[in-house]
Amino acid sequence: MNPVEQSMIENEQTLTLFGHDPVWLSIIKVVGVFALLVILVLFTIWLERRVVSWMQQRIGPNRVGPQGLLQSLMDGFKLAFKEEIFPTAADKMVYILAPILSCVPAYMAWAVIPLGPEVSMFGVSTPLQVTDFPVALLYMFAIASMGIYGIVLAGWASGSTYPLLGGLRSSAQMISYEIAMGLSFVGVFLFAGTMSTSGIVNGQIDLWFGLMLIPSFVIYTIAMVGETNRAPFDLPEAESELVGGFHTEYSTMKFALFFLAEYINMLTVSAIATTLFLGGWRAPWPISLWDGANEGWFPIIWFLAKMFIFVFIFIWLRGTLPRYRYDQFMRFGWKVLIPASIAWILILAVIRTLDVEGTWSHTALIAIGCGVIFMLILFFVRSRVGKKERKKFVDEHPIERDYKPFAGGHPVPPLPGQHHVPVTRKSNVIEGTTEEVNEEVRGG
Amino acid sequence: MTPTPISAAPEAAVAMGGPFLFWVCAIIAVAGAVGMLVSRKAVHSALFVVMTMISIAVLYISLNAPFLGMVQVIVYTGAIMMLFVFVMMIVGVDASDSLVETLKGQRWLALGTAFAFAALLIIAISNGFGSIAPTGSIEAANAQYGGNVQGLAHLIFTRYVVAFEVTSALLIVAALGAMMLTFRERFAPKVSQEEMSIERFKRDKHPGNLPGAGTYARHNAVDTPALLPDGSVAHESVPNALIDRGSERAVNRADVDEVRTISEGFDYVDGDSVQLDEEEGQ
Structure with missing residues (x-):
């Protein structure tokens, strides 16, 4: 039996821990995760406001509760008691459905996040994770793609231009970055030999995947922000261009749900990053020397600490970087992140195959060499052909230099390469260039 | 005994959640399909399809095919239906379907095809009921390679590798074809932001924003040139396209004088007060 199959079977065995909880325990776990998320969201909003204030040399919310900790709770109450507004042009059913569709998947994703090892809960031994199954990460992925519907439908149902543009943008953006995100998972799947989250955490006992698969980690970190x-x-939701984007027309609890979903999603992707790349709930190195670090309820602390490193990075980015231009952003996603991930997966797959077979056989080396040479030839030929074709095209299509403001009877702007013709003005305008006119005006 | 749909709902469903889950998902799926047909707005139809697909995915999962269930949600609801919704949003909220039939005899053709399809379905299903000779349970297939995902991987990458690759090649060709069809040729090489910025500073002009039309003027129309604080006329404030067509509005000499008088007056007052202060200080 080769090592891959060995590790697969081991991973399947860890899954046998799941699915045996009594119903009451499952309910306790689900409610526990729900409560944890609500509290974490309130804390994260407060943290974001305070950290951004700190970075901008302001103070931030500090009135309600100690250090302003209860501010988000009060904001939530305020939102709940505000007047509900339905835009006239809104599609009412979808308008109400959208925030729910955006919020529910956000919570659902946490069902498979491993928060800790097996603990004893009311006399029953159970893992600190609602459930797990062989395709847990695909489940997260599916749930994330459902969450996009909330945003897209909110944009559509508002019956207003800015939300529609925001919805369009977000659907294009999230689909694009989901591809890069999914490709960054592949490396982890290859080396963990499983797609179950608990199995992936178990696969990182010796070395974190974040250190082993640095490119995957970097790509994931970028994609998770997108x-x-x-x-x-x-x-x-670019406020300088789209007012508020998809949630422009939303108010009260429905707006609060979008807000909640956004922050839970931020926590979710941070939790996935922790699970996949930073060893999940396992204690980091100096602490892991202590035997009890990975047992009982302690690992929740390590998990949350690692997760909040990512949350802090999110806040830090927001406080530091200006917004990307949309075309630059899409170009980066499609032309940099995705090809880079695919190339990296190719390299990983080769390494993994050779690793499993145990030898760097001559056949393998020759095959790889041929592949590399072929790619180089292809690249060389392509760039030469491209240059030739371009020159031919430019030669065949000379640019008409004369600009006709009324070409074809319509007022048209100058084409690229054309320039504006000298000024012709009505007779009652003061004649001449700017300098001449100004001289005349000043003199007169 | 002829198996009813409940017992035909495979034993795996019983193991995972019983016929209860099957019936809940089946009802939702059928309701979604019907809703798709009867709803008037295209986006509503798309949402009903999403509903159907998700309940089918749940059924797959309950039948011990979790990978298929998840892929169903990711690919069909997450990507394909999302693209449908995307297109509908571009078409617009108020866009209503044209009721004019462009294809001749389309209704009769559709009706005939529908009957043919129904016949096919009925024959297939009744055949299925007639000969229930299970060729092997999914549990056995799953167990063969250590799990559902592993089993699928073995099949896709060994036995069906050619079919799989050909399908993906077909999809890539289709995508490339779509890109070629919508490709727009450029008149000149695209200018990058960096080049634009360099170009801007090379020109012997002020690199900053142009003065807005109507600044310090008596009109805020876009064809009225701005007056600068010293009363001079800023022709740059009028869009080039308007200047090219000779539509730049005349500057009223009285306005120019007024602005200059005001700005000079302020200068005078300022200078005066400064002088007064200095005198008092002395």
Whole structure:
């Protein structure tokens, strides 16, 4: 039996821990995760406001509760008691459905996040994770793609231009960055030999995947910011262009749900990053020397600490970077992140195959060499052909230099390469160049 | 005994959640399909399809095919239906379907095809009921390679590798074809932001924003040139396109004089007060 199959079977065995909880325990776990998320969101909003204030040399909310900690709770109450507004042009059913669709998947994703090892809860031994199954990460992925519907439908149902543009942007953006995100998972799948989250945490006992697969980690970190619509990729709600983007027309609890979903998504992608790349709930090195670090309820602390490193990075980015231009952002996603991930997966797959087979056989080396030479030839030929074709095209299509402001009977702007013709004005305008006119005006 | 749909709902469903789950998902799926047909707005139809697809995905999962279920949600609801919604949003909220039939005899053709499809379905399903000879349970297939995902991987990358690759090649060709069809040729090489910025500073002009039309003027129309604080006329404030067509509005000499008088007056007052202060200080 080769090592891959060995590790697969081991991973399947860890999954046998799941699915045996009594119903009451499952309910306790679900409610526990729900409560944890609500509290974490309130804390994260406060943290973001305070940290951004600190970075901008302000104070931030500090009135309600100690250090202003209860500010977000009070804001939530305020939102709940505000007047509900339905835009006249809104599609009412979808308008109400959208915030729910955006919020529910955000919570659902946490069902498979491993918060800790097996603990004893009311006399029953159970893992600190609601559930797990062989395709847990695909489940997260599916849930994330459902969450996009909330935003897109909110944009559509508002019956207003800015939200529609925001919705369009977000759907294009999240689909694009989801691809890069999914490709960054592949490396982890290859080396962990499983797609279950608990199995991936178990696969990082010796070395974190974040250190082993640095490119995957970097790509994931970039894609997760794009996926959550956070600065500097917050184009769907770019306030300088789209007012508020998809949630422009939303108020009260419905707006609060979007807000909640955004922050939960931020926590979710941070939690996935922790699970996949930073060893999940396992204690980091100096602490892991202590035997009890990875047992009982302690690992929740390590997990949350690692997760909040990512949350802090999110806030830091927001406080530091200006917003990307939309075309630059899409170009980066499609022409840099995705090809880079694919190339990296190719390299990883080769390494992994050779690793599993145990030998760097001559056949393998020759095959790789041929592949590399072929790619180089292809690249060389392509760039030469491209240059020739371009020159031919430019030669065949000379640019008409004369600009006709009324070409074809319509007022038209100058084409690229054309320039404005000298000024012709009505007779009652003061004649001449700017300098001449100014001289005349000053003199007169 | 002829198996009813409940017992035909495979044993795996019983193991995961029983016929209860099957019936809930089946009802939702059918309701979604019907809703798709009867709803008037295209986006509503798309949402009903999403509903159907998700309940089918749940059924797959309950039948011990979790990978298929998840891929169903990711690919069909997450990507394909999202693209549909995307297109509908571009088309617009108020866009209503044209009721003029452009294809001749389309209704009769559709009706005929529908009957043919129904016949096909009925024959297939009744055949299925007639000969229930399970060729092997999914549990056995899953167990063969250590799990559902592993089993699928073995099949896709060994037995069906050619079919899989050909399908993906087909999709890539289709995508490339779509890109070629919508490709727009450029008149000249695209200017990058960096080049634009360099170009801007090379020109012997002020690199900053142009003065807005109507600044210090008596009109804020876009064809009225701005007056600068010293009363001079800023022709740059009028869009080039308007200047090219000779539509730049005349500057009223009285306005120019007024602005200059005001600005000079302020200068005078300022200078005066400064002088007064200095005198008092002395």
